[in-house]
Amino acid sequence: MTGDLVKQISHGVYVIGVSDGCHQNAFTAAWVMQVSFEPLLLAISINPEHYSYQLLQVGGVCSVNVLGQDQYAIAKHFGQSGKDKMAGFKWQKDITGAPILSESLAYFDCQVSHYADAGDHKIAVCKVVAAAKLNEGQPLLYRQTGNMDGR
Ligand SMILES: Cc1cc2nc3c(=O)[nH]c(=O)nc-3n(C[C@H](O)[C@H](O)[C@H](O)COP(=O)(O)O)c2cc1C
Numbered sequence: 001m002t003g004d005l006v007k008q009i010s011h012g013v014y015v016i017g018v019s020d021g022c023h024q025n026a027f028t029a030a031w032v033m034q035v036s037f038e039p040l041l042l043a044i045s046i047n048p049e050h051y052s053y054q055l056l057q058v059g060g061v062c063s064v065n066v067l068g069q070d071q072y073a074i075a076k077h078f079g080q081s082g083k084d085k086m087a088g089f090k091w092q093k094d095i096t097g098a099p100i101l102s103e104s105l106a107y108f109d110c111q112v113s114h115y116a117d118a119g120d121h122k123i124a125v126c127k128v129v130a131a132a133k134l135n136e137g138q139p140l141l142y143r144q145t146g147n148m149d150g151r
Contacts, residue, residue, distance in 0.1 A: 003151050011142035013075045015065040016044060017091070017099035020058035024099045026086055027052045028079035030142040030149070031121070032064055040128040042108060045121045051081060053122070060112045061096035062126060065104035068137035074103075075140060076148055094130040106133045 011030040018025050031045035042064055046053050056062055067075055078085060090102040094109040101107070110126035117123075 007143050013067045013140040013142055013145060015067060015074065015078045015101050015104065016052065017063035017065060017101065018052045018055040018059060019061060019098050020055040021097070023055055024086060025052045025055055026078050026099060026101065028075045035125065041113065042110060042126045042128060044124045044126060045118060046124055047120065048122050056112065056124060061098040062110050062112065062124070063098040063100045064108040064110060065101040066106045067140045068105045068135070069140050070137070071103070071140055072145065075145055079148055096129060103135065105135050105137050105139060107131060
């Protein structure tokens, strides 16, 4: 009932790269926002049932990669679980070692500061330790993904 209404709240669409030091993964997230200027903090709401959450908890690092208007297919790809999801994409690293999607518009390399409970999700509050613009383009918006997330 509220599905259409909550999509009136604007979000971008991001690929979140995670690593536990040995394994890497990436997933699509829309529930990402800046929550502090100094230090620069981002909050990411993540379902604790995701495989990516295990890696995030162990490794304590992630990257937030901004998807562009023409990257709908990438949002869909990383919005599904699966083995070897990362294959076929170019990745790079900055300070934390979290995988960064080279074709994203921009990235934020982050260390997890702390978690907060939020119903069926956990909020990871993350400190940005490095960031850069990678490609030109306009950000993809969550509402433009329709019911890609099944909601
Ligand atoms: C457009 C879109 C937005 C999404 N936003 C979130 C989000 O903000 N938080 C979240 O935990 N999952 C979100 N998901 C769901 C995950 O991307 C999806 O469950 C994914 O399979 C998790 O990957 P993993 O199981 O490999 O960790 C979103 C999916 C889509 C398609």
